Amino acid sequence: QKEVEQDPGPLSVPEGAIVSLNCTYSNSAFQYFMWYRQYSRKGPELLMYTYSSGNKEDGRFTAQVDKSSKYISLFIRDSQPSDSATYLCAMNMYTGNQFYFGTGTSLTVIP
Amino acid sequence: DVKVTQSSRYLVKRTGEKVFLECVQDMDHENMFWYRQDPGLGLRLIYFSYDVKMKEKGDIPEGYSVSREKKERFSLILESASTNQTSMYLCASRDRGQFTEAFFGQGTRLTVV
Numbered sequence: 720q721k722e723v724e725q726d727p728g729p730l731s732v733p734e735g736a737i738v739s740l741n742c743t744y745s746n747s748a749f750q751y752f753m754w755y756r757q758y759s760r761k762g763p764e765l766l767m768y769t770y771s772s773g774n775k776e777d778g779r780f781t782a783q784v785d786k787s788s789k790y791i792s793l794f795i796r797d798s799q800p801s802d803s804a805t806y807l808c809a810m811n812m813y814t815g816n817q818f819y820f821g822t823g824t825s826l827t828v829i830p
Numbered sequence: 831d832v833k834v835t836q837s838s839r840y841l842v843k844r845t846g847e848k849v850f851l852e853c854v855q856d857m858d859h860e861n862m863f864w865y866r867q868d869p870g871l872g873l874r875l876i877y878f879s880y881d882v883k884m885k886e887k888g889d890i891p892e893g894y895s896v897s898r899e900k901k902e903r904f905s906l907i908l909e910s911a912s913t914n915q916t917s918m919y920l921c922a923s924r925d926r927g928q929f930t931e932a933f934f935g936q937g938t939r940l941t942v943v
Contacts, residue, residue, distance in 0.1 A: 725872070727870060750929075751928075751929045760936075760937070761936055761937070762834070762920055762922075762934030762935050762936050762937050763873075763920070763934050764934070765931045765932070768929065768931070770929060807872065807873065809932075811929070813928060814928070816861050816863075816878060816880055816886075816924070817875060817878065817888070818863075818875075818932060820865075820872050820873040821872060822870060822871060822872035823872055823873075
């Protein structure tokens with residue numbers, strides 16, 4: 720079993736839709752939870768991170784963590800064509816250098 | 831503006847060749863990483879380094895080696911390239927600390943023929 724599982728999609732939604740992206744994990748030692756966005760032919764860039772259960776909001780993006788269920792989500796409100804990218808969840812432990820990545824979800828927002 | 835720079839965007843090499851992928855960061859980060867990214871498999875860690883001349887194996891180190899002679903530079907070496915090493919290779923760096931952001935290079939698309 721992989722440590723981090725992510726639905727690969729692809730996901731295709733109309734402009735303005737609410738998008739929900741999800742990951743589950745198995746290791747309860749994970750303390751930091753991140754979402755990276757990767758545009759085509761580019762490296763991933765950090766979108767949001769959080770280290771506690773609950774919600775964190777940044778503009779149209781909300782990151783949600785439920786440690787009891789080992790489940791994290793990223794919500795995108797009022798999705799835009801510029802949101803079309805691959806979204807990768809990532810996690811790491813309180814100590815340790817390594818990030819553990821999901822496989823990524825490909826999102827296309829249709830104008 | 832922080833930067834991780836990979837020496838090549840695209841490379842085509844022949845089976846059996848020794849291949850060097852170079853990565854340079856300008857942020858004075860201690861930690862540097864090499865990943866490969868394949869469809870359906872996501873990012874898989876090959877090697878990482880937490881200091882000059884220090885290295886740790888990741889999840890898929892077979893067929894690869896690394897070198898870190900200077901803090902800013904981390905090289906990935908394919909000792910004898912094979913077709914199953916055709917992939918996107920991503921370099922990343924992070925500062926030390928409990929949580930610090932990982933910054934990625936733009937990636938090198940390697941094709942082994």
